[in-house]
Amino acid sequence: MTYCVGLLLNEGMVLLSDTRTNAGLDNISIYRKTFVFEAPGERVITILTAGSLSVTQTAIALLRDAIDDPDADHNTSIMKAPTMLKVAEMIGNTLASVRQDIEAKMSAAKVSTAASMIVAGQRKGGGPRMFLIYPEGNFIEATEDTPYLQIGEHKYGKPILDRVVTMETTLQDAQKAVLLSMDSTLRSNLSVGMPLDLTVIARDDLRVTSQRRIEAGDDQFREMSDAWSQALRDGFTRIAI
Numbered sequence: 001m002t003y004c005v006g007l008l009l010n011e012g013m014v015l016l017s018d019t020r021t022n023a024g025l026d027n028i029s030i031y032r033k034t035f036v037f038e039a040p041g042e043r044v045i046t047i048l049t050a051g052s053l054s055v056t057q058t059a060i061a062l063l064r065d066a067i068d069d070p071d072a073d074h075n076t077s078i079m080k081a082p083t084m085l086k087v088a089e090m091i092g093n094t095l096a097s098v099r100q101d102i103e104a105k106m107s108a109a110k111v112s113t114a115a116s117m118i119v120a121g122q123r124k125g126g127g128p129r130m131f132l133i134y135p136e137g138n139f140i141e142a143t144e145d146t147p148y149l150q151i152g153e154h155k156y157g158k159p160i161l162d163r164v165v166t167m168e169t170t171l172q173d174a175q176k177a178v179l180l181s182m183d184s185t186l187r188s189n190l191s192v193g194m195p196l197d198l199t200v201i202a203r204d205d206l207r208v209t210s211q212r213r214i215e216a217g218d219d220q221f222r223e224m225s226d227a228w229s230q231a232l233r234d235g236f237t238r239i240a241i
Helices: 053-068 084-109 158-164 171-188 219-238
Strands: 003-009 012-017 020-022 028-030 034-039 043-051 115-123 129-133 139-141 148-152 196-202 210-214
Touching: 003 043, 003 115, 003 129, 003 171, 012 043, 012 115, 012 171, 034 053, 034 196, 043 053, 043 084, 043 148, 043 196, 053 084, 053 115, 084 115, 084 129, 084 139, 115 148, 115 196, 129 148, 148 158, 158 171, 171 196, 171 219
Parallel strands: none
Antiparallel strands: 003 012, 003 148, 012 196, 020 028, 034 043, 043 115, 115 129, 129 139, 196 210
């Protein structure tokens, strides 16, 4: 399992993923689940992945091959697509095709091939957009009413996002929100684990503004987690019934 979250804000976008892949209690590995494609000044696209590792890795590989193809055009490469909506459509079609192919091969083994993605980005001349791609290839878009998207083990980290995140949230506060959302998930589900990959894309930068890998034992993350735990305990104590 995994947990990935993306926030769409007036100031830009903030995305966070864990790196744990669990194929059983005794088979736990670390794989990157954040993938960045950028042509600085022209467009930036970030993809977060959850679900079947073989499906997501194959889909990412196919997207990269299409980008590198010397005959690539706006119908085959996400780096040439005319809109972010077209990018989401292309990624959705690739994900669905790969899933169907692998599912056919693995049907006898009864292994889940479900996989989903968060696609976030901006191209020159357009605004930041963010989509959740379902295993079947269809998708939904983050909006002002719901300015965040989650995939994977999302239930533990959802309450804080519901309470504090709006389109007006600053990039700084948004980083705190996704990290605390992840902290709640890490405490409640052992199938989600560090290191974490944090990506920030400021509006109109048309590139990744900042990227950070947070390792287990990171002092800043631990202090934030401890402060949040103490704040919850203090708030619980103060509430009367």
